[in-house]
Amino acid sequence: MKIIVSIKQVPDTTEVRINPETGTLMRDGVPSIINPFDENAIEAALQLKEEHGGEVTVITMGPPQADDALRQAIAMGADNALLLCDRAFAGSDTLATGYALAQAVRKIGDFDLIICGKQAFDGDTAQVPPGLAEQLGIPQVTYAIDIKVDGKKVRVKRLLDDRFEVVEAPMPCLITVVKQINEPRHAGLKGVMKARKAEIPWVTAEDIGADLERCGLSGSPTNVMRVFAPSHDHKAEKLEGEVPDVARQLVSRLRDAKVL
């Protein structure tokens, strides 16, 4: 089976800062990683490939350094990769991103499954995978914790807030995965060497036949008014002493604050 995994390179989540003046992410000097949920997507694809045969193609849209994320995916075991890299894509919101990725998938051609992480660690919108499915006109199943392929159908167990839900969808379709689905494998040394030598095509908006009006800023109806780090200036007080005393103090404080 042919599986496409769409990934995103994100700044290492523990080190993100926001420029207070411009309200944009300060990425200089911050190491980039594959969005952790996307690592689960890659792992899910590799497991399906191991079970059913086939090949895994990883795609991403991003600046030249996103090539590193694709190489990392190849090191884990992906067969091919494709980087959508063009100034025309700059400033894309989730709609424009979904459009560009859909064009790239059309360019790749036949596929059975598209697997994505449920959302990206930086934007947290969870909109791109559903947008991609809509643009391609294929079914989507989100929050997968288990994927079983059976002939031309896929049976997916979804992790919802209070229950599991098992749904069946015809292929081709798009699935997003949660982190509980698997433990992403480490890249092996042979994978690292393969990734070093891999030729990763970089494609432009023109290469994938994208309408420039629908790409980048011009294709993005979303306007970001402001990005800011929520302030953490809440007052905290530490109660110290013997446990019974501390408990009594705590209860009386909570009463004062009308919490109890």
Added chain:
Amino acid sequence: MDFSFTEEQQEIFDAVDEICADFKTTACEVDESGEYPWDNIKVMAECDLFGVPVPEEWGGMGMGFLEWGVIGEKLSAACTTTGAVYAAHMLCMYPIMAFGNDAQKDKYLRDLASGKKIGAMGLTEPNVGSDAGSVQTRAEKRGDKYILNGTKIFITNGGDAETYVVVANSSPGRGTRGLTAFILEKGMPGFSFGKDEKKMAYNSLSNRELIFEDCEVPEENVLYKEGRGFRVAMDLLDIGRIGMAVGAVGLAQAAYDCAVQYALVREQFGKKISEFQAIQFHLADMATDIECARLLSYQAAWMKDQGLPFGKQAAMAKLYGSEAVSRVCSKAVQIHGGHGYTCEYPVERYMREAKLFEIVEGTSEIQRGVIALALLREAISK
């Protein structure tokens, strides 16, 4: 002279660092469990760690002993037991790689390189330690077979490994020229395992007896040639010493890392203990010791990769590294004070683990002998 790694080496080591980060978090559990670290071994096999210096045609990475050494250092720093499994595996894999014929390589080296099978090497016996030439395990030739009788002890990976390189005496009275190396498989009739040693440390590392009772070994399992087993043993020990040297460096680094972290947070007399010169000097000595040991071990591995004679350097690296790791771990405990003596911190375990390096694969005294012999030979030949 260039001390930097290539981009390729660095990428490989970065990948190993990710694996080792996991091993570090479970190292304490691994030690306490008393169970051979199969979980780690499975990951190492999946990630191609075992066959690093094995040629690609035999399923390895086709890299050098320097890369193997650096990886061994990282494994030892993360989980010393896992590092020891890795080093002991090479004692079986290297002689097959260096002396085996193509049929032997096809049958045994492939699976060792992929980590599908773990290897072990049997030289030490109840009465044969440093005096490795006086092996008593008997190999008697009968037709196209050899019949082995005797016992090996302290064999790392023993019982858990599938493939064994065993040195036995095929011609008593001929001294070291009477020794022959054989490749054995777990499960061969007459080949069994005895007790697993309880030790000062390495609770989860197997060190078992190998027992041969009329064990039939086919002639084609002779490694290299009959009567050349001592040569095989000496060559594999040279490699083994690099393995021990880098293992010592890794463990010392782990102990140093704990010590420096502790010194930066522990407060006494109203300030961090890292602000006291007494502690600073300990840290300086530890770091310098580690760097010396590291450079010597990398140099020995590099010389091997360059095809240069490296036995003296390997012995120097093993001698220095093993004594350095004991000094460093002792200081790490000292910096931790009373806490360091408790099992709440890993440094007491590190200190126990460190002692092994001064003993295994040639004691420090034997290393000094090897180095001195090489030095005197060089002096005489001038």
